[in-house]
Structures are given as C-alpha cells and as structure tokens.
Amino acid sequence: MTETKHAAAPPDVGAALPAIELAGVAKEYRAHGETVAAVRGLDLEIAQGEFFSLLGPSGCGKTTTLRIIAGFEEPTAGRVYLHGADVTGVPANKRDVNMVFQSYALFPHMSVWDNVAFGLRRRRVPKEEIRARVGEMLETVDLTGREKRRPAELSGGQQQRVALARALVNRPRALLLDEPLGALDQKLRQAMQVELKRIQREVGITFVYVTHDQGEALTMSDRIAVMNDGRVEQLGTPREIYERPATRFVAGFIGTSNLLAGEVERIGDGRAVISYGPDGRIEVPLRPALPAAPGRRLELTVRPEKITIGTERPGGALCAVRGTVTEVVYLGTSTNYNVSTATGADVVVFTQNATSADHVAARGDTVWLSWEPRHSYAMGAAQ
Amino acid sequence: MTAPATSSPRAPRRRVRRRAVRSGRVLHLYTVLLIAWLLLPIAVMILFGFNDTHSKQNYRWEGFTLRWYRHLFDKRDLTAALVNSLTIALLSTAISTVIGTAAGLALGRHRFRGRGAANLVLFMAISCPEIVMGASLLSMFVTFNLPRGYPTILAAHVMFSIAFVAVTVRARVVGLDPSVEEAAQDLGAGPWTRFRLVTLPMIMPGVVSGALLAFVLSIDDFVITSFTSGATVTFPLWIYGSTRTGTPPQVNVMGTLICAVGVVVALVSARRNVRRLQADRDARGD
Numbered sequence: 110m111t112e113t114k115h116a117a118a119p120p121d122v123g124a125a126l127p128a129i130e131l132a133g134v135a136k137e138y139r140a141h142g143e144t145v146a147a148v149r150g151l152d153l154e155i156a157q158g159e160f161f162s163l164l165g166p167s168g169c170g171k172t173t174t175l176r177i178i179a180g181f182e183e184p185t186a187g188r189v190y191l192h193g194a195d196v197t198g199v200p201a202n203k204r205d206v207n208m209v210f211q212s213y214a215l216f217p218h219m220s221v222w223d224n225v226a227f228g229l230r231r232r233r234v235p236k237e238e239i240r241a242r243v244g245e246m247l248e249t250v251d252l253t254g255r256e257k258r259r260p261a262e263l264s265g266g267q268q269q270r271v272a273l274a275r276a277l278v279n280r281p282r283a284l285l286l287d288e289p290l291g292a293l294d295q296k297l298r299q300a301m302q303v304e305l306k307r308i309q310r311e312v313g314i315t316f317v318y319v320t321h322d323q324g325e326a327l328t329m330s331d332r333i334a335v336m337n338d339g340r341v342e343q344l345g346t347p348r349e350i351y352e353r354p355a356t357r358f359v360a361g362f363i364g365t366s367n368l369l370a371g372e373v374e375r376i377g378d379g380r381a382v383i384s385y386g387p388d389g390r391i392e393v394p395l396r397p398a399l400p401a402a403p404g405r406r407l408e409l410t411v412r413p414e415k416i417t418i419g420t421e422r423p424g425g426a427l428c429a430v431r432g433t434v435t436e437v438v439y440l441g442t443s444t445n446y447n448v449s450t451a452t453g454a455d456v457v458v459f460t461q462n463a464t465s466a467d468h469v470a471a472r473g474d475t476v477w478l479s480w481e482p483r484h485s486y487a488m489g490a491a492q
Numbered sequence: 493m494t495a496p497a498t499s500s501p502r503a504p505r506r507r508v509r510r511r512a513v514r515s516g517r518v519l520h521l522y523t524v525l526l527i528a529w530l531l532l533p534i535a536v537m538i539l540f541g542f543n544d545t546h547s548k549q550n551y552r553w554e555g556f557t558l559r560w561y562r563h564l565f566d567k568r569d570l571t572a573a574l575v576n577s578l579t580i581a582l583l584s585t586a587i588s589t590v591i592g593t594a595a596g597l598a599l600g601r602h603r604f605r606g607r608g609a610a611n612l613v614l615f616m617a618i619s620c621p622e623i624v625m626g627a628s629l630l631s632m633f634v635t636f637n638l639p640r641g642y643p644t645i646l647a648a649h650v651m652f653s654i655a656f657v658a659v660t661v662r663a664r665v666v667g668l669d670p671s672v673e674e675a676a677q678d679l680g681a682g683p684w685t686r687f688r689l690v691t692l693p694m695i696m697p698g699v700v701s702g703a704l705l706a707f708v709l710s711i712d713d714f715v716i717t718s719f720t721s722g723a724t725v726t727f728p729l730w731i732y733g734s735t736r737t738g739t740p741p742q743v744n745v746m747g748t749l750i751c752a753v754g755v756v757v758a759l760v761s762a763r764r765n766v767r768r769l770q771a772d773r774d775a776r777g778d
C-alpha cells in the first residue's frame with residue numbers, strides 16, 4: 110500500500126517508469142471482408158497514480174484502446190508496456206490491471222461479497238486477508254451491510270460501486286474504466302464523479318477513464334487525450350485542452366467554441382490585429398508556429414463565457430464585434446445568447462445572472478460583443 | 493358543485509369493477525375446464541392402478557385394491573423393460589446434456605465456419621418426423637450390419653436429445669452479456685475456472701431444462717425405439733406389445749409413479765423459484 114501512496118506523489122518523484130505505455134499501437138478489425146481501422150498508431154505514456162482520460166466521440170476507438178491495455182484485444186501493430194514490462198501477447202488474466210465494464214458485468218449468481226472476493230480468491234490470497242480486504246473495500250465504496258445481496262437486488266449506483274470495488278480490491282497497477290457512469294442518471298452521475306475522484310485519491314491507483322462526456326473528463330482528469338478517428342488529437346491537462354485547443358476538432362468537441370475568421374490588418378507586439386466586418390476589430394496573441402501575415406485570413410476561437418454583451422461599443426483595447434441577437438435562452442443562473450455577426454458567423458455568449466435581473470438584450474437587438482485579447486485563441490489560416 | 497364532481501368518476505369505476513368480476517368468473521370457469529380436460533386421462537390412469545380386476549383386461553371398474561402396488565415388480569419382463577427405459581433415459585440424458593451444452597455454448601457465443609450448417613442440422617433433427625428418422629436409422633444399422641439392441645437405442649436417443657439440449661442452452665447463451673466472462677478473465681480466472689464459476693452457473697437454467705426435456709423425450713419414446721431396439725424391450729415397447737393380450741394394472745401403477753416423480757420435480761423447482769423471489773423481495777425491502 111505504501112508503495113502506491115508514494116507513486117501518487119508528484120510525477121517527477123516516481124516517474125522512472127510510466128504505469129502504462131503504448132508504443133505505436135494500432136488495431137484493425139476484419140468485418141465482412143473489410144478492414145476497419147479502430148486505432149491508428151497510438152503513443153501514450155500514462156504516469157503512475159495519474160487520472161488519465163480518453164475522451165472522444167462515439168466510434169473513435171476509446172474502448173478498443175482500453176481493451177488493448179486490458180489484454181482482451183491484441184494490437185495489430187505496436188507494443189504495450191505495463192511498468193516497463195512488455196505485455197503484448199499476454200492474456201488478460203495474467204495482466205496486473207483491472208477493468209470496470211460499462212455494463213458492470215457483475216456475476217449475477219454471486220453475492221456482493223463473492224463478487225468482490227473473486228479476484229483475490231483466484232490469486233489464492235489467504236482467507237483472513239480476503240476477509241479484511243473485501244470488508245475494507247466495501248466500506249470504501251459505502252456498501253457495508255449489503256454483502257449478501259445479489260447484484261439484481263441493488264440500484265444502478267450500488268451496482269456501479271460493486272464493480273468498482275471488485276476491481277480495486279485487487280490493488281491493480283492500473284484501473285481501466287469504460288464509461289463507468291454512462292448508465293446512471295445525471296444527478297447520480299455527478300455524485301459518482303466526486304466519489305470516484307475521492308477513491309482514486311485514497312487508493313492512489315492509476316485510472317484510465319474512457320468517456321465521451323467532456324464535462325466529466327474536464328472535472329476529473331489530471332490529463333486528457335482527446336481522440337478522433339483512432340488518433341490522439343491533443344494530449345494535455347484539462348486547462349490546456351480547454352483554453353488552447355490544438356485543432357479545430359478539439360475546439361469544437363470540448364465545450365462550446367466560437368469560430369471566427371478575418372483578414373489580418375497588421376502584426377505587432379506579438380499580436381495580430383484582425384478587422385472583422387465593417388467595424389469589428391479583434392486582437393489575437395500569436396504563437397511561433399502560426400502562419401500569420403498581413404493580408405492573410407486567420408481563424409480563431411473565443412469561449413462563450415469570456416464574451417461580454419452590451420449595447421455600446423466598448424472602449425480601450427478590447428476586441429469588439431457587432432451583431433444581432435437571434436436567440437435568448439434563460440437558464441436560471443445564466444443566460445445564453447446567440448448572436449449573428451456581420452460576416453454571418455454565429456456567436457454563442459454565456460452570461461451569469463449574478464448581478465442584474467434584467468436581460469441585457471432581447472431578440473432582434475443590435476449588440477456589441479467584447480472580450481479581452483488574451484481570450485482570443487488563434488487556430489490557423491482560414492480558407 | 494362538489495357532489496357531481498365526486499360521484500361522476502365513481503359510477504364508471506363501479507362499472508369497471510363489475511366487468512372485472514365478470515371476466516374473473518369467466519377466467520375461473522375456463523381454468524376449471526382446462527384442468528379437467530388435462531387431468532381426466534391422468535385420473536383414469538391413476539384410478540385403474542387401483543382396480544381390483546381379475547380378468548386379463550383392465551377396462552372395467554371392479555372395486556378398489558392396493559394389490560398392484562404390492563405386486564408391482566411381479567411381472568419380470570415388465571420390470572426389465574422399465575429398468576431398460578430408466579437406464580437408457582438417464583444415460584442418454586447425461587451424454588446428450590454434455591454434448592448439447594457444449595454445442596449450444598459454441599453456437600450461441602462464437603462465429604465459426606460451419607456454424608450455419610450446425611444450426612440447420614439441429615433444426616432438422618427437431619423437425620424431422622420421428623417415424624421417418626426411425627426407419628432411416630434402421631436401414632442405416634442394417635446397411636452397416638450393426639446388431640440392433642441396447643447400444644443402438646441409446647445412440648438414437650442421444651442423437652435426438654442433443655438437438656433439444658443445444659437449442660435450449662443456445663437460447664440462454666444468446667441472452668448473456670459476454671463481458672461477464674471477460675470480467676472473470678480480467679480478475680485472473682483461466683478458461684476452465686471461468687467456465688466452472690461463471691459460465692456454467694449462468695447457463696444452468698438452460699442446461700437443466702434441456703436435460704429434463706431429454707429425459708422426458710427418452711423415457712417414453714416409442715417410434716424411434718421400435719426401429720432400433722432389436723430384441724431389447726423398453727417400457728413403451730412392452731406396453732404396446734401387451735395391448736393385444738391385455739395390459740396389466742402394474743403398467744398404470746408404474747405410469748402413476750413416473751408421473752408423481754415428475755410432479756415432485758416440478759413442485760421443488762417452483763418452490764425454489766418462489767423462495768428466491770421471496771428472498772429478493774426481503775432483501776430489497778429494508
């Protein structure tokens with residue numbers, strides 16, 4: 110136990126070997142005479158004790174990646190390492206990782222206790238130790254007193270926790286979770302997100318977490334790999350991925366992003382100034398690799414919550430764009446506006462309803478959208 | 493204002509209840525008639541096991557006796573036939589359950605070359621008219637110059653039972669979540685442990701009903717047995733042979749006892765289901 114606690118310390122302390130490493134992993138399925146590439150060349154290093162998420166749309170290869178790590182699928186190319194040991198070709202029952210299935214996959218004919226003890230019994234752990242560890246684990250997931258029940262006699266959330274306990278009790282090198290909260294309703298889901306995060310901190314085990322819910326990935330993860338069509342589009346912390354999406358796909362997939370494009374007027378002070386429509390002006394910080402020059406069109410994104418909506422043109426160095434409100438959606442704590450801008454691009458704005466009770470604008474109003482230049486994020490040359 | 497508002501919804505409700513009472517009565521009558529229809533021949537069988545008959549025939553009621561129960565095994569050849577039937581049924585059930593379960597698992601779980609053909613053959617084995625099957629078996633045994641007798645009966649019974657076991661097991665397997673077995677593997681169980689601790693318990697209801705079906709089909713099979721028996725006599729064959737000279741009341745007694753065993757098996761399994769449901773409800777109730 111102390112060993113894993115150590116590993117949960119900052120990555121550079123125990124970073125000698127990554128818990129999981131994928132090197133050039135690819136997987137092709139043969140179905141009806143055709144080959145389907147589910148994963149195309151993945152290189153990943155997941156550190157000991159890390160909460161790592163695989164995030165992406167349906168069919169992008171998340172489950173396949175997880176099953177390759179677990180040992181249920183053999184990659185058609187590449188190697189899999191667990192703690193530096195090459196486990197490619199080793200069957201799942203001989204790998205020191207455990208999986209939590211989306212369907213939970215509990216043993217229906219066994220009690221909660223027998224479900225959780227299953228892995229320890231297979232490894233011939235002494236009876237006394239099994240009793241202690243299973244009891245302790247059931248306490249951790251708050252299922253004490255329900256040991257004798259069958260899975261069918263538990264609620265969805267309880268079944269989920271049995272599945273978690275059944276895997277965690279073995280103290281695996283890593284826990285692989287395939288959309289473990291997918292079958293729960295919204296409220297339970299949020300409660301379980303907090304719970305999962307707490308358990309992960311307590312046991313200090315590496316979690317590889319598959320989800321297509323970006324909110325879930327952002328709130329829980331240390332790092333996220335955003336996947337698309339069998340590839341990793343971007344790898345980074347939630348903040349990096351949210352604030353500085355590497356590709357159009359990531360910008361579109363994570364949160365709501367407003368994509369705007371305009372012609373670069375001039376460049377100076379590490380920024381490009383873009384004229385937008387007849388009277389709009391946007392400033393965007395430049396990055397070294399970006400091909401920006403006066404006269405070329407540039408694409409950029411702004412997050413909806415960074416934009417302020419007002420009736421007057423703001424002064425100072427703020428970015429400002431004029432538009433017409435096409436939709437107002439009141440959401441209690443916040444209000445969303447859809448604004449059609451001069452060049453035809455639609456911009457979404459989120460405002461908090463903290464201060465003023467009255468709406469800033471109504472449908473059909475002409476408004477000014479403004480934000481600080483540092484919140485503009487350049488994506489690349491626009492077509 | 494309030495009076496009609498409360499009475500108007502009550503009137504149709506009373507009508508609904510009256511309709512429920514009437515349909516309840518119809519259902520009751522239907523149930524009684526159905527039970528009578530099914531029970532009558534069985535009642536006659538049981539009753540004539542107590543018939544104090546003195547002729548060779550057992551057609552007319554001549555008073556109550558327990559004589560036939562006391563002299564149940566007096567007719568040596570009848571007893572031998574019953575023993576043959578029981579051992580063949582037990583053996584063929586055991587063999588066909590093992591083979592049929594393996595087949596059902598493979599067909600329900602895996603895609604492999606010959607799977608479609610295997611499914612088709614199973615269906616053919618079930619739907620093929622018994623008498624045609626029996627006749628073909630006889631000509632096959634004659635062609636291969638195999639002496640007919642106990643082994644050929646057993647082989648034939650195993651053959652037609654496998655299909656029934658395989659089909660019931662397959663139906664069970666298809667409804668299972670394959671990730672449950674993967675979970676067992678993930679937790680360190682090798683192939684045999686996985687089968688013993690996870691797969692088999694989950695398909696057990698299918699295996700048991702397949703086995704019961706196999707047993708029932710075997711013990712009273714007449715058509716196929718008569719083609720493959722040679723000189724060996726089974727219970728149904730003996731009874732058929734005896735009808736010309738007169739069926740002794742022991743036959744009724746044996747039928748009654750076989751039937752009683754069936755009822756006990758059914759009751760025990762029903763009781764277990766009820767108890768499990770009860771336990772489930774208790775567990776959920778707190």
Ligand SMILES: Nc1ncnc2c1ncn2[C@@H]1O[C@H](COP(=O)(O)OP(=O)(O)OP(=O)(O)O)[C@@H](O)[C@H]1O
Pocket residue numbers: 138139140145146147165166167168169170171172173174321
């Ligand atoms: N056993 C299989 N045979 C053939 N193709 C498969 C198989 N499993 C997955 N695929 C294909 O591989 C691709 C990736 O599938 P995968 O299950 O990894 O996606 P995913 O990211 O988990 O999606 P989801 O969010 O819907 O679960 C899909 O195009 C899928 O159709």
Ligand SMILES: [Mg+2]
Pocket residue numbers: 171172173
């Ligand atoms: Mg998936």
